[in-house]
Amino acid sequence: MSSEVTANGDPVTIQCKDSALPDAWPDRPIATFRRILSTLLFGGGAVELPAQLPGRDALPDYLLREFHRVPNGYYSRLLVRGYERGFERAMLGSMDRNRDWLARAVQGRQAVLDIGCGSGKVIGAVAQTGVRDLWGLDASPYQLCIAAADFPEVSFVQGLAENMPFEDARFDAVTACFLFHELPAEMQDAVLLEVRRVLKPGGLLAISEPSPMQLSTANPFTLFRLAGLRGWYFALLARFVTEPYVEQWHARDLRAWAECQGFTVQQDAQGIPFRQLILQLRRGRT
Ligand SMILES: C[S@@+](CC[C@H](N)C(=O)[O-])C[C@H]1O[C@@H](n2cnc3c(N)ncnc32)[C@H](O)[C@@H]1O
Numbered sequence: 001m002s003s004e005v006t007a008n009g010d011p012v013t014i015q016c017k018d019s020a021l022p023d024a025w026p027d028r029p030i031a032t033f034r035r036i037l038s039t040l041l042f043g044g045g046a047v048e049l050p051a052q053l054p055g056r057d058a059l060p061d062y063l064l065r066e067f068h069r070v071p072n073g074y075y076s077r078l079l080v081r082g083y084e085r086g087f088e089r090a091m092l093g094s095m096d097r098n099r100d101w102l103a104r105a106v107q108g109r110q111a112v113l114d115i116g117c118g119s120g121k122v123i124g125a126v127a128q129t130g131v132r133d134l135w136g137l138d139a140s141p142y143q144l145c146i147a148a149a150d151f152p153e154v155s156f157v158q159g160l161a162e163n164m165p166f167e168d169a170r171f172d173a174v175t176a177c178f179l180f181h182e183l184p185a186e187m188q189d190a191v192l193l194e195v196r197r198v199l200k201p202g203g204l205l206a207i208s209e210p211s212p213m214q215l216s217t218a219n220p221f222t223l224f225r226l227a228g229l230r231g232w233y234f235a236l237l238a239r240f241v242t243e244p245y246v247e248q249w250h251a252r253d254l255r256a257w258a259e260c261q262g263f264t265v266q267q268d269a270q271g272i273p274f275r276q277l278i279l280q281l282r283r284g285r286t
Pocket of ligand 1: 063074115116117118119120121122137138139140143159160161162176177178179182183
């Protein structure tokens with residue numbers, strides 16, 4: 001995890017070129033082909049981290065789960081790139097539109113941070129709108145090295161969204177795409193508090209997460225009326241993928257939660273497959 005800071009108080013960014021990341025078990029595919037197949041078909045268990053992984057000891061247990069049936073979760077050199085492509089396809093191409101929405105939500109702000117940035121596509125979309133002070137933060141160095149290769153104009157930092165290595169009021173806006181539903185409830189709270197700390201008063205938090213509608217709408221006719229065949233598809237997908245904490249996210253009254261932590265809800269749109277919110281940090285809070 002990045003704990004060193006530069007002269008201006010920002011954390012040191014991840015350096016991927018010089019030190020290749022260590023192999024995790026799925027990076028030795030011949031020996032582990034059966035294990036990979038079994039995880040894809042039946043889901044898996046805990047993540048195993050290589051001993052030399054940067055930041056290994058700071059990674060909390062709740063993160064070390066296999067999300068979405070990806071063998072070893074977000075921790076494999078080989079699989080993260082494949083996961084990224086598979087995710088785009090599994091979402092039927094809707095992620096580009098979603099990223100554009102996030103980028104437009106923070107357009108015109110000076111300093112923008114994407115938390116749980118994964119392979120960097122959201123902050124890459126923000127860069128397209130002309131923002132120049134661009135940051136991405138993620139727990140997985142495997143994800144960050146893909147991001148750093150694809151978006152050299154962005155500063156990427158290994159860190160935890162619930163304990164960020166940034167100074168208070170550093171950012172004008174924060175984006176979070178498909179992060180909160182992967183956190184246990186107490187971490188969702190901790191991340192919102194941390195975002196409040198690193199945002200300037202009046203700053204924005206733009207969130208996009210899976211909509212609760214694909215899990216909560218049991219009636220197939222209603223699903224079809226709402227979103228046609230895509231409604232059925234996303235309802236099936238939501239039941240198939242491993243999402244250990246998604247119920248804890250959907251159980252929240254998000255508007256009350258945000259208001260209670262000092263944010264005003266500017267926008268809250270729900271459909272299939274996304275729920276998208278824009279929250280503004282009220283001025284005058286400490
Ligand atoms: C579903 S992926 C979303 C990636 C990216 N935002 C996107 O939309 O493509 C969730 C990402 O959040 C990261 N993550 C999960 N918990 C985190 C935490 N507490 N702090 C930082 N990153 C975290 C994971 O490593 C993973 O890259």
